[in-house]
Amino acid sequence: MEEGGQVEWFVHRFFERFGFDFRDYSRGSLERRLLRILSIWKSPDLRDLYHRLQSDPSLVSVFVQQITVPFTTMFRDPGFFFELRRTVLPYLSTFPTIRVWIAGCATGEEAYALAILLKECGLLERSLVYATDLNPHVVERASKGIFPVENVRDFVENYVQSGGTEGLSAHYMANHGFVQFDSVLRSRMVFSTHNLVSDSSFNSFQLILCRNVLIYFNRSLQNRVLDLFYESLENAGYLGLGPRETIVFSTVSDRFQRVGPEKLWQKCK
Structure with a gap:
């Protein structure tokens, strides 16, 4: 499966299984974040990542925290x-x-x-x-x-x-x-x-x-x-x-x- 198709597969399965909806997130930024998570978690691809999340639901909150990338600062701009x-x-x-x-x-x-x-x-x-x-x-x-x-x-x-x-x-x-x-x-x-x-x-x-x-x-x-x-x-x-x-x-x-x-x-x- 090519990378784009794998992203589509992953976000749809993740929504169906865990209820977090990333289907309409900008593909460019979403792919960059997913690649970063694959590197940090040492997963070879998104199928492996999905199966890890499915087998250990405690990882889901960690994944969501990393995919949403909270960054801000006080009185920014x-x-x-x-x-x-x-x-x-x-x-x-x-x-x-x-x-x-x-x-x-x-x-x-x-x-x-x-x-x-x-x-x-x-x-x-x-x-x-x-x-x-x-x-x-x-x-x-x-x-x-x-x-x-x-x-x-x-x-x-x-x-x-x-x-x-x-x-x-x-x-x-x-x-x-x-x-x-x-x-x-x-x-x-x-x-x-x-x-x-x-x-x-x-x-x-x-x-x-x-x-x-x-x-x-x-x-x-x-x-x-x-x-x-x-x-x-x-x-x-x-x-x-x-x-x-x-x-x-x-x-x-x-x-x-x-x-x-x-x-x-x-x-x-």
Whole structure:
């Protein structure tokens, strides 16, 4: 079986057996990740990998964690967060209850960054930040708000460039090589698993951030996810995407208007 056909065989069998759906993931990035896993696990091909997973289901969660490749950092793309402060937070301040969805939150850095923005603007007490990811292991890790201290330098640089007003150290405690973010932040955050491929909307939001996730999906799945976000946003709500992502040429392109220089769109009223 040629490599492309083997990938198709694998993702269909994996979905049927374990319920995780990678069928509409971008083939280029999916093949690269599968090749990396084959190398790490020392499997000769995808058939062997599938049979290993079938015979030892405890490996499935490890496989999913590696295939979803959670990577993020706090205040990533500082200009985007500066634009959130300038444009979106004044809009959020008009609501008695603020609901934000961080879709594909990975290990949670972006969710904490957003909570810090809300706190510094006096909005955290009336906000709920929902942070979701397909991978239950990274969701559990994110809920603890604990990060290696060596990551903090990048966090701080991004925070300053994003217009931070209090100093990032005001929001965490350092201890034994790790930092833990303030329980006040965590008290306004809800972490849970959610599969953008198959799950439906679970609330209505004034802001949805899904940054650097859509690039791993093919066009059909991107459209399905963007439809989900459209349904989940309140009228005039905002959608934020990653720097390489866009809604141009999507099925919802005429239902949003671009806002400012960053990857922000507002739902048409």
